[in-house]
Amino acid sequence: MSNILSSQAYLFCIYLISGIIVGILFDIFRILRKSFKTIDFITYIEDIIFWILTGLFIIFILFKFSNGEIRIYNIIALLVGCILYLLTISKFF
Secondary structure (H helix, E strand, O other), X not given: XXXXXXXXXXXXXXXXXXXXHHHHHHHHHHHHHHHOOOOHHHXXXXXXXXHHHHHHHHHHHHHHHXXXXXOHHXXXXXXXXXXXXXXXXXXXX
């Protein structure tokens, strides 16, 4: 039982860090968008590229660390990591 809990805590930390990385990716795209003024069509393409990269990153993490199994705590940890990043470190980035 203890091994299962430590494994889940480890995975929670992995997904928490992954959420922070998603927040960093979001900031990078936001900085690029403000640095280079583009037409709306290019902005839509940038958004699609962001979501494709984010989706591929999350899929990679899912398969690398939890054999593709999606658990509710994985989603919660991703969201918490991203929100924590956006509320704290993002202000300085």
